[in-house]
Amino acid sequence: xxxxxxxKAGDRPVVKNRTMEIxxxxxxxxxGLTFGVASYHxxxxxxxxxxxxxxxxxxxxxxxxxASAATLAQAIRSKTPRPREAFVSKGQLRQVMAVLIxxxxxxxxxxxxxxxxxxxxxxxxxxxxxxxxxWGKSIALGVTISVAVYFMFEKWFQVSLHKGSWFDPLSLIxx
Amino acid sequence: xxxxxxxxxxxxxxxxxxxxxxxxxxxxxxVIIGVLPGLGGANGIAILLPLTFTMPPTSAIIMLSCIYxxxxxxxxxxxxxFNIPGEPWSVATTFDGYPMAQQxxxxxxxxxAFTSSFIGALVAVVMITFLAPLIAKLALKFxxxxxxxxxxxxxxxxxxxxxxxxxxxxxxxxLGFALACVGMDNMTGQQRLNFGSMxxxxxxxxxxxxxxxxxxGEILISMEEGLAFSGSSARIDPKIxxxxxxxxxxxxxxxxxSCLVGCWMGITPGGATPASFMSYGIAKxxxxxxxxxxxxxxEGVIAPETAAHAAGTSALLPxxxxxIPGSPxxxxxxxxxxxxxxxxxPLLFVEKKDFVWGLIASMYLGNIAGLIxxxxxxxxxxxxxxxxxxxxAPVIIVICAIGAYxxxxxxxxxxxxxxxxxVGYVFKKLDYPMAPMVLALVLxxxxxDSFRNAIKGSQGDFSIFFANGLVGSIMTLxxxxxxxxxxxxxxxx
Numbered sequence: 001x002x003x004x005x006x007x008k009a010g011d012r013p014v015v016k017n018r019t020m021e022i023x024x025x026x027x028x029x030x031x032g033l034t035f036g037v038a039s040y041h042x043x044x045x046x047x048x049x050x051x052x053x054x055x056x057x058x059x060x061x062x063x064x065x066x067a068s069a070a071t072l073a074q075a076i077r078s079k080t081p082r083p084r085e086a087f088v089s090k091g092q093l094r095q096v097m098a099v100l101i102x103x104x105x106x107x108x109x110x111x112x113x114x115x116x117x118x119x120x121x122x123x124x125x126x127x128x129x130x131x132x133x134x135w136g137k138s139i140a141l142g143v144t145i146s147v148a149v150y151f152m153f154e155k156w157f158q159v160s161l162h163k164g165s166w167f168d169p170l171s172l173i174x175x
Numbered sequence: 176x177x178x179x180x181x182x183x184x185x186x187x188x189x190x191x192x193x194x195x196x197x198x199x200x201x202x203x204x205x206v207i208i209g210v211l212p213g214l215g216g217a218n219g220i221a222i223l224l225p226l227t228f229t230m231p232p233t234s235a236i237i238m239l240s241c242i243y244x245x246x247x248x249x250x251x252x253x254x255x256x257f258n259i260p261g262e263p264w265s266v267a268t269t270f271d272g273y274p275m276a277q278q279x280x281x282x283x284x285x286x287x288a289f290t291s292s293f294i295g296a297l298v299a300v301v302m303i304t305f306l307a308p309l310i311a312k313l314a315l316k317f318x319x320x321x322x323x324x325x326x327x328x329x330x331x332x333x334x335x336x337x338x339x340x341x342x343x344x345x346x347x348x349x350l351g352f353a354l355a356c357v358g359m360d361n362m363t364g365q366q367r368l369n370f371g372s373m374x375x376x377x378x379x380x381x382x383x384x385x386x387x388x389x390x391x392g393e394i395l396i397s398m399e400e401g402l403a404f405s406g407s408s409a410r411i412d413p414k415i416x417x418x419x420x421x422x423x424x425x426x427x428x429x430x431x432x433s434c435l436v437g438c439w440m441g442i443t444p445g446g447a448t449p450a451s452f453m454s455y456g457i458a459k460x461x462x463x464x465x466x467x468x469x470x471x472x473x474e475g476v477i478a479p480e481t482a483a484h485a486a487g488t489s490a491l492l493p494x495x496x497x498x499i500p501g502s503p504x505x506x507x508x509x510x511x512x513x514x515x516x517x518x519x520x521p522l523l524f525v526e527k528k529d530f531v532w533g534l535i536a537s538m539y540l541g542n543i544a545g546l547i548x549x550x551x552x553x554x555x556x557x558x559x560x561x562x563x564x565x566x567x568a569p570v571i572i573v574i575c576a577i578g579a580y581x582x583x584x585x586x587x588x589x590x591x592x593x594x595x596x597x598v599g600y601v602f603k604k605l606d607y608p609m610a611p612m613v614l615a616l617v618l619x620x621x622x623x624d625s626f627r628n629a630i631k632g633s634q635g636d637f638s639i640f641f642a643n644g645l646v647g648s649i650m651t652l653x654x655x656x657x658x659x660x661x662x663x664x665x666x667x668x
Contacts, residue, residue: 017605020601020604020605021605024605024607025346028346028350031350031353032349032353035356038367038368038370039356039367039368042365042367042368049631050362050627050628051630051631052363053360053362053363053365053367054367055627056356056626057352057356057367060349060352060353060356061349063345063349064346064350064353067343067345067346068346070342071340071342071343074340080340081339081606087605088399088604092399095398095399096395096398096600098398099394099398099568100395100593100596100597102569103391103572103593104593106572106573106576107576107586107589107590110576110589111586115576115577115580119573122573123566123569123570123573126569127565127566127569130565130568131563131565131566132565133565141566145570145573149573149577153577153581157225157226157229159225159226159228159581160584161580161581162580165586
């Protein structure tokens with residue numbers, strides 16, 4: 001979208017489009033096979049009351065196998081679009097991971113400590129680390145967002161959110 | 176005339192103060208969603224869906240559909256001012272909208288975009304008002320084979336009209352169907368394809384898929400591009416609005432053409448995005464100023480915006496009349512109907528008149544409210560875009576996580592959302608289309624049920640799908656769509 005943001009000269013590709021096409025088509029092929037075999041064992045035939053449970057998924061997965069095999073063949077012969085170009089460059093991958101890894105840590109935190117503490121910490125750390133904001137500003141915004149979410153969901157709309165499986169920080173302040 | 180009476184009754188439902196308030200809240204939320212990267216019509220509505228569980232269904236759908244109108248309007252703001260399409264369907268608007276803004280004609284471009292959006296939507300709503308009841312009446316006579324044939328046509332259209340590789344479209348779509356099969360088998364009550372996992376017995380909820388694929392996936396893509404917003408600021412003063420409105424009637428031909436393209440693409444599940452490109456392309460070819468397109472021609476803004484809104488709105492027609500949505504956003508709305516205990520489809524027009532006509536009336540009112548809000552509040556919405564991405568990104572991820580959690584009150588779904596996010600990122604980069612995948616996930620169970628009921632009735636004889644003129648011709652049309660890429664390829668040789 002932004003022309004200025006094109007990968008820089010020294011920005012090496014981590015993986016090429018062709019490789020990624022092959023990997024993805026291969027994974028889909030495997031998935032289709034696994035589901036297909038499972039459906040077959042479930043019963044993909046005909047019983048007294050019509051088609052069995054595995055009938056529909058069996059044929060669906062058969063199509064996945066055929067279609068992803070076709071893509072796989074095209075990818076191997078470099079017939080998919082822009083095979084030589086980078087799927088993702090080193091710099092881009094670093095950017096993507098800078099969002100993805102903290103997001104995964106956040107979800108783990110959410111599971112253990114509940115949504116409110118995890119969200120406040122996550123927003124704060126993200127702002128300090130990637131946005132280079134001061135701790136004061138970041139903490140203020142992180143806490144504000146958690147409090148706003150608390151009031152909006154627990155109070156106004158009466159939707160209870162995850163409280164943490166290890167320990168519920170809200171119990172400390174008597175909520 | 177029956178429709179007019181019903182519509183006026185609908186207005187009386189929609190015009191209650193509570194519903195009017197929801198309408199304005201919906202449009203404002205929608206524009207914000209449309210302006211922010213990573214939040215779009217489909218996942219924005221998916222996230223906000225749980226908030227409406229306590230509302231009466233009519234009010235809930237009014238608010239949610241207004242979010243959708245707002246999102247449609249919002250996409251144009253970022254396209255014109257920042258050259259960043261907030262939504263995929265506003266990509267074509269950047270071609271002439273952004274150059275206009277650079278020449279200091281941002282107000283004119285925005286007014287033209289909003290007004291044409293409004294006209295596109297209005298035409299589509301009028302069409303829905305008169306066509307939807309007819310289709311619903313016809314569909315009341317449908318049996319399982321007929322319903323399956325409509326599903327078949329819907330999905331084949333994606334292959335026939337898809338841009339990229341037909342194999343990839345087919346794979347993505349079937350992946351949606353396969354995921355829809357996981358969990359409980361509707362007809363026998365048997366657990367299937369859950370590989371012993373208790374979490375998977377619930378199946379894959381499409382709301383999670385929508386939030387992950389479109390929300391998290393979009394954030395990852397935006398991050399990779401290293402978004403830095405820099406754009407023109409704009410205020411629309413009333414004088415510019417009046418002046419632009421005086422110019423617009425000159426382009427009536429472009430408008431009509433774009434409306435037709437949009438309505439057609441919306442009913443058949445082509446969707447708003449291809450409609451906007453197609454309409455831009457046609458306008459460029461037909462206009463006397465065609466060669467100047469891309470340098471800031473007002474027609475280049477009118478054409479894609481009219482078509483995108485007409486398509487986005489008419490995608491609700493098959494959802495209402497047949498229970499088969501024409502776009503991912505319509506699919507999310509359909510999911511909402513099911514959660515509120517309403518079965519979308521032809522019976523809705525008979526059993527829930529208040530609901531249907533309240534919704535249709537709110538489409539008229541919501542778009543008027545939308546037009547007023549966007550014309551007056553542009554600077555406010557543009558300011559949202561100046562919030563740095565390092566603040567917006569974590570907040571959007573928090574919102575997505577909350578949305579995913581509230582679907583089933585389960586943490587497993589939040590992890591699933593992240594996984595779908597990665598899938599969305601990879602699929603988007605490799606051109607696997609996500610709309611057919613999401614629609615297949617939504618409609619998978621119903622399509623399977625109608626298929627199994629149909630061949631159960633015929634004792635496994637597939638000729639049931641060609642048993643009468645109606646089902647036969649829909650199936651044939653579907654087959655034509657399915658084989659279209661092949662025909663094209665052979666012709667090309």
